[in-house]
Amino acid sequence: MAFPITRRMDADRFWSTMEASAQIGVGREGGLSRLALSDADKAMRDLFVEWCGQAGLAVTVDAAGSIFGRRAGADDSLPPVLVGSHLDTQANGGRFDGIAGVLAGLELVRALNDVGHVTRRPIEIVNWTNEEGARFSPPMVASGCFAGQYALDWVHARPSDDGPTFGDELKRIGYLGETPVGGRSIDSYFELHIEQGPVLDAEKVQVGVVTHGYASYGALVEFRGETAHTGPTPMDKRHNALLAAARLLVAVDDIGWEYSATGGKATAARLVAWPNKPGILSDWSQAVCDVRHDDPDTARAMADRMHAAVTEAATLAACEAKILDTWEWGGRIFDRALVNLVRRKAQELGYSHRDLPSQAGHDAYFMTRICPTTMIFTPCKDGITHNNAEFTTKEEISPGFDVLMHSVVAQADRG
Secondary structure, three states: OOOOOOOOOOHHHHHHHHHHHOOOOEOOOOOEOOOOOOHHHHHHHHHHHHHHHHOOOEEEEEOOOOEEEEEOOOOOOOOOEEEEEOOOOOOOEOOOOOHHHHHHHHHHHHHHHHHOOOOOOOEEEEEOOOOOOOOEOOOOHHHHHHOOOOOHHHHHOOEEOOOOEHHHHHHHHOOOOOEOOOOOOOOEEEEEEEOOOOHHHHHOOOEEEEEEEEEEEEEEEEEEOOOOEOOOOOHHHOOOHHHHHHHHHHHHHHHHHHOHHHOOEEEEEEEEEEOOOOOEOOOEEEEEEEEEEOOHHHHHHHHHHHHHHHHHHHHHOOOEEEEEEEEEEEEOOOOHHHHHHHHHHHHHHOOOEEEEEEOOOOHHHHHOOOOOEEEEEEOOHHHOOOOOOOOOOHHHHHHHHHHHHHHHHHHHHOO
16 A cells, blocks of 8 residues: 555654653753763663664664664565664754754654555664764764775774773663674665755745755864973974964865855864963874865865865974875765655645755765765754754754655655
């Protein structure tokens, strides 16, 4: 029996699930601080696993800590359709970023259960570990590992800001799973997300059909210098690693301003140094920066400028520089057939919609490397995100959910 096109989201049930999540890892007023593999993340994971069990899903955890809840298909030998996002947040995070995508997947399964519809293909709901990269750098390491971008040992060795490694914390909170990471066939991947931008909210459009991602390049850079007294040490004898990192970050910010008229952005995201105390020059520092642009060629030119700035900053501060890690994502990566499916379902359901790019990084970016992938955006008030004031309403998120649900079912039921 076909899944009824008249079926809509149980908005009250979904919202109560979101409200329960909002009580775990409370940060600043209205927001969350649920860093990856923290005690709060464990509590949220435990609750998510409980909810999956109540919905009749078979739960597995892979060796990168990602949680999968599987709903069997009528032909369970077929590759599954994946739906998901992440449950971890930034240090000053909102209640919707990522979380809405995972819990929308859970609500989708509940809706199928309500009417007893069994899709031809299995459906799996996934919570990816450490999408944000707020405690372990870089972001999106678990989905990257699943897609073959990162080796598992390298992921486990990622250090946290507070000391333990990624692998240490997986063991501590009980989410070092035995299931291999990736290496299996996936039919397709869907991710629902608040827009994290102001377009849908400003234009009062209900659904964003994500056509592509901004081309983005990032880098983690280490500088080595020499400690010395800030008083008597002559300027030409100084090797201040903190200064080298600061010069790099200012140079990257300047790149962003040079390309801002065409929508380019560059971010000085992080600077840490040691000893980082008054009276002494720091002999070690790290900086994280990135550039992005809708035009891939322009983004590449900005990235070249960013890498050149590393050498320039080290030279000016008389320090040594080493790029420890780089990453890139975005571009014309989303599957045309799935994008068209999302657009068609929005039309069939009678929701206003528009095409737009994603300007932020998402787990979906890595999934494009191994299976057809698409994203759906919902409105985000004033585009405020990665902030405790991040907000949407159940009325604003429901159209995007309905489009997700009917798109996923159509994909899972196809012949």
